[in-house]
Amino acid sequence: MAHPQPRPNVLAIPAYVAGRPPTVRPGMTAYKLSSNENPYPPLPGVVEAATRAVAVMNRYPDMGSTALYDALAARLEVPVTDLAVATGSVALIYQLVNAFCAPGDEVVYAWRSFEAYPIAVTAAGAESVKVPVTADGRHDLEAMLAAITDRTRIVMVCTPNNPTGPAVTQAELDAFLARVPEHVVAVVDEAYLEFVRMDDAVDGLATYRRHPNVVLFRTFSKAYGLAGFRVGYAVAQEHVASALRAVSLPFGVSAVAQAAAIASLEAEGELLARVDDLVAERDRVVAGLRETGWDVSEPQGNFVWFALGDRTAEFAAAADEAGITVRPFAGEGARVSIGETEGNDRLLEVARAFSA
Numbered sequence: 001m002a003h004p005q006p007r008p009n010v011l012a013i014p015a016y017v018a019g020r021p022p023t024v025r026p027g028m029t030a031y032k033l034s035s036n037e038n039p040y041p042p043l044p045g046v047v048e049a050a051t052r053a054v055a056v057m058n059r060y061p062d063m064g065s066t067a068l069y070d071a072l073a074a075r076l077e078v079p080v081t082d083l084a085v086a087t088g089s090v091a092l093i094y095q096l097v098n099a100f101c102a103p104g105d106e107v108v109y110a111w112r113s114f115e116a117y118p119i120a121v122t123a124a125g126a127e128s129v130k131v132p133v134t135a136d137g138r139h140d141l142e143a144m145l146a147a148i149t150d151r152t153r154i155v156m157v158c159t160p161n162n163p164t165g166p167a168v169t170q171a172e173l174d175a176f177l178a179r180v181p182e183h184v185v186a187v188v189d190e191a192y193l194e195f196v197r198m199d200d201a202v203d204g205l206a207t208y209r210r211h212p213n214v215v216l217f218r219t220f221s222k223a224y225g226l227a228g229f230r231v232g233y234a235v236a237q238e239h240v241a242s243a244l245r246a247v248s249l250p251f252g253v254s255a256v257a258q259a260a261a262i263a264s265l266e267a268e269g270e271l272l273a274r275v276d277d278l279v280a281e282r283d284r285v286v287a288g289l290r291e292t293g294w295d296v297s298e299p300q301g302n303f304v305w306f307a308l309g310d311r312t313a314e315f316a317a318a319a320d321e322a323g324i325t326v327r328p329f330a331g332e333g334a335r336v337s338i339g340e341t342e343g344n345d346r347l348l349e350v351a352r353a354f355s356a
């Protein structure tokens with residue numbers, strides 16, 4: 001062979017399909033509802049904090065992200081040693097697999113779920129064990145337990161589940177964790193935590209305090225509107241958190257991102273009020289869909305799942321025609337983010353016309 005060859009698993013890494021930007025149509029505002037982003041523009045105070053950091057871009061960022069760790073520790077009431085900050089929680093998935101899996105070790109997760117999971121697992125040379133979600137898009141926790149073997153190092157629970165929407169309850173999570181072997185890391189991916197409105201919602205922090213093998217993944221990308229800056233964090237007891245920190249990319253989180261994340265924590269009240277508005281929009285969309293006969297599974301994030309099967313591409317094209325871009329998963333369904341009110345209205349129109 002004439003050229004250098006990467007490890008065989010590198011060639012097997014599935015491609016990440018990013019949400020498409022909207023098709024530009026003259027005279028029509030287009031809405032990007034394909035990446036679960038926050039539709040609100042950044043708060044002035046957050047922009048100012050980031051701008052101050054821009055002015056010193058000739059310097060490396062604080063490698064230890066000290067001020068951000070301190071702010072998170074104070075906000076969450078956890079020791080700094082139980083935190084790991086990274087360039088988005090996507091990076092934390094990579095770090096966790098690299099820190100805990102040798103080649104051939106297994107990672108159990110629900111499917112369909114977040115598409116970064118198979119990418120990170122394959123990149124590390126580990127094996128994915130995908131457990132199908134139920135017909136209404138819920139984790140089949142019983143089947144996930146049954147899928148754990150002596151090769152399993154990590155089991156992941158994505159709640160609310162991206163892209164299908166439902167969240168697990170605390171009772172379900174407790175019963176599950178009670179049966180996960182102690183040496184297996186149990187991830188609770190809480191990327192959409194702030195959007196959850198249900199009885200018996202998961203209390204991640206209380207759960208991590210009770211379980212030395214639990215790690216929470218959280219992000220500033222969704223509720224806090226910092227997707228473009230790449231900041232996420234993990235909360236876990238020190239033996240897991242320190243392993244995540246050990247394999248992190250030095251200077252990964254930029255100074256601008258650190259400043260914006262800290263300013264966002266300071267502006268949390270305002271940001272969470274926006275989340276309330278998005279939740280109200282989500283509930284309005286779900287009610288509208290149910291009125292027109294759509295049977296959507298209970299969405300607890302900032303997105304709605306349409307289980308369309310082989311009509312998925314047709315639906316995505318109809319949405320595109322109406323100036324909204326959705327995220328189709330070929331042959332399975334379409335995920336549509338809750339966005340600006342007009343974008344949400346257009347979604348309702350498309351869905352109404354499509355079911356008729």
Ligand SMILES: *Cc1c(COP(=O)(O)O)cnc(C)c1O
Pocket residue numbers: 036087088089090091114158162189191218219220221222227230231232
């Ligand atoms: C968006 C998302 C993340 C967070 O991604 P970032 O890298 O923090 O932007 C993590 N998990 C799930 C399930 C997500 O949907």
